[in-house]
Amino acid sequence: MADKVVVAVAVAVLVVVLSLAKLKSWLCAKPKPKLHLPPGPWTLPVIGSLHHLMSSPLLHRTLRRLSQKHGPLMMLRLGEVPLLVVSSPEAAQEILKTHDTTFADRITSATTSSMTYNPTNMALSPYGERWRQLRKICVMELLSAARVQSFRRTREEEAARLVAKVAASAAVASSMDMSAVFKAFISDTITRECVGSRSQYHDVYVNAFHEAIRHSSGLSVADVFPSSRIMQMLATGPRNGLACRDRMQRILELVLKEKKEAMDRGDQTVQETFVGVLLRLQKEGDAPIELTDGTICSLMFDMLSAGSDTSTSVLTWCMTELIRYPTAMAKVQAEVRETFKGMSRVTEEDIATADISYLKLVIKETLRMHTQLPLLIPRRCRKACQVMGYDIPEGTTVMVNVWAICRNPKYWDDPEEFKPERFENSNLQYKGTNYEYLPFGSGRRMCPGANLGLANVNLALVSLLYHFDWKLCDGLEPKDVDVSEDVGLVTNKKTSLVLCPVTRIAPADV
Ligand code: HEM
Numbered sequence: 001m002a003d004k005v006v007v008a009v010a011v012a013v014l015v016v017v018l019s020l021a022k023l024k025s026w027l028c029a030k031p032k033p034k035l036h037l038p039p040g041p042w043t044l045p046v047i048g049s050l051h052h053l054m055s056s057p058l059l060h061r062t063l064r065r066l067s068q069k070h071g072p073l074m075m076l077r078l079g080e081v082p083l084l085v086v087s088s089p090e091a092a093q094e095i096l097k098t099h100d101t102t103f104a105d106r107i108t109s110a111t112t113s114s115m116t117y118n119p120t121n122m123a124l125s126p127y128g129e130r131w132r133q134l135r136k137i138c139v140m141e142l143l144s145a146a147r148v149q150s151f152r153r154t155r156e157e158e159a160a161r162l163v164a165k166v167a168a169s170a171a172v173a174s175s176m177d178m179s180a181v182f183k184a185f186i187s188d189t190i191t192r193e194c195v196g197s198r199s200q201y202h203d204v205y206v207n208a209f210h211e212a213i214r215h216s217s218g219l220s221v222a223d224v225f226p227s228s229r230i231m232q233m234l235a236t237g238p239r240n241g242l243a244c245r246d247r248m249q250r251i252l253e254l255v256l257k258e259k260k261e262a263m264d265r266g267d268q269t270v271q272e273t274f275v276g277v278l279l280r281l282q283k284e285g286d287a288p289i290e291l292t293d294g295t296i297c298s299l300m301f302d303m304l305s306a307g308s309d310t311s312t313s314v315l316t317w318c319m320t321e322l323i324r325y326p327t328a329m330a331k332v333q334a335e336v337r338e339t340f341k342g343m344s345r346v347t348e349e350d351i352a353t354a355d356i357s358y359l360k361l362v363i364k365e366t367l368r369m370h371t372q373l374p375l376l377i378p379r380r381c382r383k384a385c386q387v388m389g390y391d392i393p394e395g396t397t398v399m400v401n402v403w404a405i406c407r408n409p410k411y412w413d414d415p416e417e418f419k420p421e422r423f424e425n426s427n428l429q430y431k432g433t434n435y436e437y438l439p440f441g442s443g444r445r446m447c448p449g450a451n452l453g454l455a456n457v458n459l460a461l462v463s464l465l466y467h468f469d470w471k472l473c474d475g476l477e478p479k480d481v482d483v484s485e486d487v488g489l490v491t492n493k494k495t496s497l498v499l500c501p502v503t504r505i506a507p508a509d510v
Pocket residue numbers: 122123124135138143302303304306307308310311314372373376377378438439440441442443444445446447448449450452453454
């Protein structure tokens with residue numbers, strides 16, 4: 001209650017201060033032509049619709065509630081910033097397909113800048129020639145099917161280490177914080193794919209990354225009042241994020257220097273990693289843009305950041321839902337145990353030739369219920385246009401609420417239930433062309449790392465389901481498992497998933 005009073009007083013003070021500051025410019029402003037904007041909730045002077053977003057820190061949930069009232073194309077104003085929220089497959093198709101190039105920009109705000117590698121990383125950089133060339137390098141050189149396949153040994157070694165860790169815990173009947181286990185597993189795997197081995201700075205980097213994510217979660221006053229110098233000064237989140245970004249930047253520079261020296265010595269472990277490929281392109285002058293050390297670091301930053309939290313979230317939610325739905329758990333375990341019968345270790349080659357169709361449905365359903373980026377990565381309207389008969393002004397921030405679409409009963413039966421079978425006779429794919437199911441986004445800015453992300457989770461999941469039975473600890477029942485989400489760009493599970501593994505099929509020694 002006291003918190004709410006403080007928030008209300010803070011909002012009132014903000015309204016008054018900013019009203020006075022803006023009064024002069026309002027009085028002098030010329031009247032603007034009337035636009036036919038999409039509907040939205042009522043607004044207050046200065047703060048616009050911000051007060052509607054205060055009921056929950058989980059933006060995708062609040063926006064779903066508002067769009068249920070105002071429609072699938074909804075306009076809000078966050079301080080000075082117009083925000084378009086898209087909440088139906090039809091509207092998503094308009095934005096991501098029909099007007100793809102118009103909405104292919106990312107937003108630049110105080111918070112995103114604190115997560116943007118200097119000069120600009122690919123995932124958050126504006127649409128344009130530089131982004132196009134960086135994306136080409138990513139798609140053709142770093143994330144191609146052949147490159148993903150070339151990391152097979154790394155994934156097998158990391159999965160074997162994961163299994164050994166769980167087996168050791170099972171041997172002493174100990175419970176495991178699976179959220180932490182998955183975080184470490186994905187972080188180690190993607191680091192090896194990126195630079196070949198864990199560097200001495202690994203933990204410092206990972207901590208700085210998670211701290212930066214924490215600071216950049218939610219909206220800061222600097223984001224919603226970009227023209228106010230006072231607000232830029234008051235906002236601490238982005239500034240703390242910047243400190244973390246600088247730390248990550250320095251570490252990446254040190255790692256790059258180390259890897260360059262290793263390449264010069266002919267070190268094979270570096271050659272076939274992301275950094276090895278980029279250094280080779282740099283040396284040969286064969287890249288579509290000049291690959292400076294800064295650009296290489298920014299691409300390393302992209303791969304490490306885009307590939308870690310997302311995949312960790314898939315693994316964590318997948319195990320969470322399987323433990324909550326024992327019938328699905330029994331079915332998927334029966335499938336993998338029958339398929340790989342007699343093996344003491346499953347490899348990627350075994351998986352590639354096996355028919356593990358139910359496991360694929362389990363992953364698809366996890367990606368529906370827990371869309372890792374519930375609002376995708378926000379876009380920006382590059383030029384004024386009309387969508388579904390409404391005017392969308394240039395500079396509007398656009399969020400596609402794929403989480404809300406994936407849980408809308410209009411498109412999904414029992415959307416709050418975990419039912420992998422729903423995908424059995426459907427041809428919904430990850431390709432970004434089924435607008436009711438967009439776990440990897442769609443259009444020009446669609447995720448280029450889907451194959452790697454899925455490869456990084458597949459073997460780990462199969463191995464854990466094959467070798468171990470999984471129990472809840474402390475007499476917890478499946479219905480008691482907490483499914484609340486943490487605040488952030490990625491929907492992580494708020495509380496740790498703690499499970500007790502029991503070894504069923506002894507794994508081969510690592
Ligand atoms: C299962 C794991 C993953 C999920 C669910 C996922 C999901 C997404 C989504 C929803 C977007 C935004 C797309 C849009 O705005 O339309 C995105 C962008 C991106 N993802 Fe992923 N991703 C995953 C794994 C990865 C991996 C492993 C990498 C690379 C190592 C990666 C690299 C990127 C990059 C670079 C972008 C930005 C693309 C651009 O702006 O052009 N992702 N991802």
